[in-house]
Amino acid sequence: MTTSWEYRYAQRTKGMRSSAIRDLLKVASQPGVISLAGGMPAPELFPLKEVEEACIRVLRDRGSDALQYSTTEGYPPLRELIVEKMSRYGILATLDNVLITSGSQQALDLVGKVLLDPGDVIIVEAPTYVGAIQAFTAYQASYASVPLDDEGMVVDLLEQRIIETHPKFTYVLPNFHNPAGVTLSRERRERLVSLSRQYGVPLVEDDPYGELRFEGEHIAPIVVIDANRNGEQREGYFKGDVVYMSTLSKTLSPGLRLGWIVAPVEVVDKLVQAKQGADLHTNTFSQMVAYEVIRDGFLEKHVREIRDVYRQRRDAMLATMEECFPEEVSWTRPQGGLFLWVKLPEAVDSQELLEKALQEKVAFVPGTAFYADGRGRDAMRLTFATCSIEKIDQGIRRLGKAITHRLKQPA
Numbered sequence: 001m002t003t004s005w006e007y008r009y010a011q012r013t014k015g016m017r018s019s020a021i022r023d024l025l026k027v028a029s030q031p032g033v034i035s036l037a038g039g040m041p042a043p044e045l046f047p048l049k050e051v052e053e054a055c056i057r058v059l060r061d062r063g064s065d066a067l068q069y070s071t072t073e074g075y076p077p078l079r080e081l082i083v084e085k086m087s088r089y090g091i092l093a094t095l096d097n098v099l100i101t102s103g104s105q106q107a108l109d110l111v112g113k114v115l116l117d118p119g120d121v122i123i124v125e126a127p128t129y130v131g132a133i134q135a136f137t138a139y140q141a142s143y144a145s146v147p148l149d150d151e152g153m154v155v156d157l158l159e160q161r162i163i164e165t166h167p168k169f170t171y172v173l174p175n176f177h178n179p180a181g182v183t184l185s186r187e188r189r190e191r192l193v194s195l196s197r198q199y200g201v202p203l204v205e206d207d208p209y210g211e212l213r214f215e216g217e218h219i220a221p222i223v224v225i226d227a228n229r230n231g232e233q234r235e236g237y238f239k240g241d242v243v244y245m246s247t248l249s250k251t252l253s254p255g256l257r258l259g260w261i262v263a264p265v266e267v268v269d270k271l272v273q274a275k276q277g278a279d280l281h282t283n284t285f286s287q288m289v290a291y292e293v294i295r296d297g298f299l300e301k302h303v304r305e306i307r308d309v310y311r312q313r314r315d316a317m318l319a320t321m322e323e324c325f326p327e328e329v330s331w332t333r334p335q336g337g338l339f340l341w342v343k344l345p346e347a348v349d350s351q352e353l354l355e356k357a358l359q360e361k362v363a364f365v366p367g368t369a370f371y372a373d374g375r376g377r378d379a380m381r382l383t384f385a386t387c388s389i390e391k392i393d394q395g396i397r398r399l400g401k402a403i404t405h406r407l408k409q410p411a
């Protein structure tokens with residue numbers, strides 16, 4: 001007797017959905033479509049030559065290590081580089097605080113695996129990163145949201161949410177938010193930390209874009225504000241209520257699948273156990289190649305170059321939007337990262353607009369993809385990272401045309 005697989009799936013699969021963005025990317029990659037949809041770094045900026053040379057060196061000098069199993073925590077020289085890199089942002093971790101992950105997406109999954117029981121509530125920003133919702137939903141989490149404005153999470157509304165929902169943790173994207181493009185102000189970071197302390201709610205700080213600042217002053221990571229709260233932090237001491245994560249995906253290459261977590265040692269130990277069950281360790285070859293590429297300061301130079309390119313593309317996108325979007329439309333002006341967020345008049349449903357936009361051969365991600373509760377119909381995310389300035393200009397003109405057309409239709 002055969003039974004449908006549907007009846008065999010575990011309870012935890014019930015909330016699982018394919019990411020609307022991944023589905024959309026299939027349509028957006030059709031010939032002639034200008035895609036402002038995906039969150040992908042510009043492929044022409046990948047350091048192909050440096051990676052090729054590093055692959056050769058790794059295979060020639062340490063080939064059998066590179067093709068062997070390795071430790072779950074990650075390749076020690078790469079972890080040391082991460083420690084050094086983090087210290088430049090004021091995060092004074094030791095090697096034991098750092099776990100290399102297969103992208104920060106795995107970091108999210110592991111955090112869910114070690115912290116979440118079915119039914120636990122997570123406080124998220126609305127909108128938030130869709131991949132985090134995917135990761136946490138697999139552990140049967142539910143969500144309470146706090147809205148965003150131009151200064152990031154509206155932290156004034158957080159306390160009430162904490163009191164109402166007793167959350168397991170708060171998930172926050174402080175820099176150049178995906179999808180909203182906004183950055184959490186220093187004052188709000190401080191308030192966030194003090195509320196978290198007051199109510200004993202840990203913070204998960206997801207920071208893939210922090211290094212991609214085009215302008216304005218660097219703002220201390222939440223993990224640093226937390227560690228410094230009583231002047232406690234000193235070298236080799238990292239013990240707080242924040243789990244910080246970042247990645248090489250946006251600065252070097254997403255295909256290498258390399259991210260990291262910085263957390264108190266006891267949390268890292270638990271995450272290591274969870275990671276052993278998931279994949280034993282992150283790809284050894286990839287870690288060694290990345291280390292070879294970035295060990296002598298290459299990444300800092302490379303990041304300066306890609307920042308310049310992304311800044312110019314952001315400027316081009318903003319300029320054309322200013323010129324040809326109807327005045328009822330508003331948008332964020334990110335100081336870095338890859339994305340901006342467009343607010344449409346209520347009469348325009350971004351899902352319907354997408355159909356018209358695809359006829360005009362331009363794609364974006366409708367706002368609903370970034371809410372845990374179906375909101376966001378009147379918004380969309382655009383990326384300025386992937387296309388050339390000419391294509392951005394063309395794409396925004398097509399989109400402007402689609403919005404204007406939609407606005408002219410009777411409601």
Ligand SMILES: Cc1ncc(COP(=O)(O)O)c(C=O)c1O
Pocket residue numbers: 039102103104105106129131173178206208246247248249254258259
């Ligand atoms: C906010 C955020 N977190 C995590 C990720 C996952 O990145 P990766 O797994 O490539 O490091 C992304 C990718 O777009 C992201 O935008």
